[in-house]
Amino acid sequence: MPGRAFLGAAQGQADIRQFGTPDGSYRIDDRLLAQCLAQSIDGVDNATETLVVRGRLTGPGCDVAYSLAFDAAGANQLRFRLQLDGPKAAQLNRSYLRHASSADERYFGLGQQLTWFDQKGKTIPVLVQEHGVGRGLPGFTQLFDLLEGGGGGSEVSTGAPAPHYLSSKLNSLFLENTEYSIFDFQHPERVDIKLFTSAMTGRILYGRTPLELIREYTAYAGRMPPLPDWVGRGAIVSVQGGTDEANKKLNTFERAGIPLAGLWIQDWPGVRITNAGKQLWWNWELDESYYPRWDALVDRLARLGARMLVYINPFLSTEAGHDSLYQQARQADYLVKKQDGTPYLIRNTNFDAALVDLSNPEARTWIKNVIKNELLGRTRASGWMADFGEALPFDAVLANGNDPAAWHNRYPEEWAP
Structure with a gap:
């Protein structure tokens, strides 16, 4: 001009x-x-x-x-x-x-x-x-x-x-x-x-x-790699509510002759009741009381030519009895902090949760191993929704002096892969 x-x-x-x-x-x-x-x-x-x-x-x-x-x-x-x-x-x-x-x-x-x-x-x-x-x-x-x-x-x-x-x-x-x-x-x-x-x-x-x-x-x-062929072989259906509910839905699909590519089960770690309704325990461990006979469910999906899909986000539950990963991450210094050096607990309805510090390479390796052990290993998932990367506070303290203002938009990019 x-x-x-x-x-x-x-x-x-x-x-x-x-x-x-x-x-x-x-x-x-x-x-x-x-x-x-x-x-x-x-x-x-x-x-x-x-x-x-x-x-x-x-x-x-x-x-x-x-x-x-x-x-x-x-x-x-x-x-x-x-x-x-x-x-x-x-x-x-x-x-x-x-x-x-x-x-x-x-x-x-x-x-x-x-x-x-x-x-x-x-x-x-x-x-x-x-x-x-x-x-x-x-x-x-x-x-x-x-x-x-x-x-x-x-x-x-x-x-x-x-x-x-x-x-x-x-x-x-x-x-x-x-x-x-x-x-x-x-x-x-x-x-x-x-x-x-x-x-x-x-x-x-x-x-x-x-x-x-x-x-x-x-x-x-960067470019997203092509999706695997199996995702196009039928419907991917969201199911919640436990093993019996999942099997009931599978029975319906089998009777109707509808091809199925996968079940997406978001509530695999179990649920808590909050003022927003049912929300997950963000502990990223299979709740075998809520989903008994999980392996049999995955095997049934395999016989139908379908896969298991689950859910995870980078928050960790601080609730007693559901805080194993939080305690591990806190002890290893893998959490986003407040200015006073304590974990930055972020409010979600009526509970608080801690956020993994993805600016720390060791914390990234740690949460990656959680995904390998709990999602790929224990739940035998073929994919998952990597959710909720948008809540890094601008006044947080990150590892090695990283700037939270620059990391706020970057955080979901690091989380998504």
């Missing part, structure tokens, strides 16, 4: 409130204390394979030098890196990028967006959070918000965002940063990106089709 700044910086103070049932929804109010939204370009250095634009960003209470470096990250990828320099740079914790658009350009992407396909005219936050319990059901969502502390979701809440878009004019850009960002498509003539850290890194992609652009992005972000 000729004559307009395409970079900016600011000092902000964010008020972050976690809420909902379960805790996993967020409200972020950002108060700006200083803004550098005026930009100068003082020089361009292209003596090497990296082109560097240098200048200053100024504004009320703000004056800082910057460098914006461009280099090839591949045949069709141009990496850019914004760096602030000088004695006042450390005070700044927001960065801005602006580029030209047009009124007829449409924007798509930003991860799993559940409301709009075209985001032109919208502002989309890239923030992992609960997508909304009962979201979209008239009356239910409003009742849940009222009775259970919010968490019914909004038009922009999602558990799987991504700071990447492509447009109808085949413009495509993504951020490598995992910190909270906001993509503003409200203005007809431009796109504004706000990132909640001062060092912005991203890539501009080239492609002749949307598919080529997606391939470029997934070459960086």
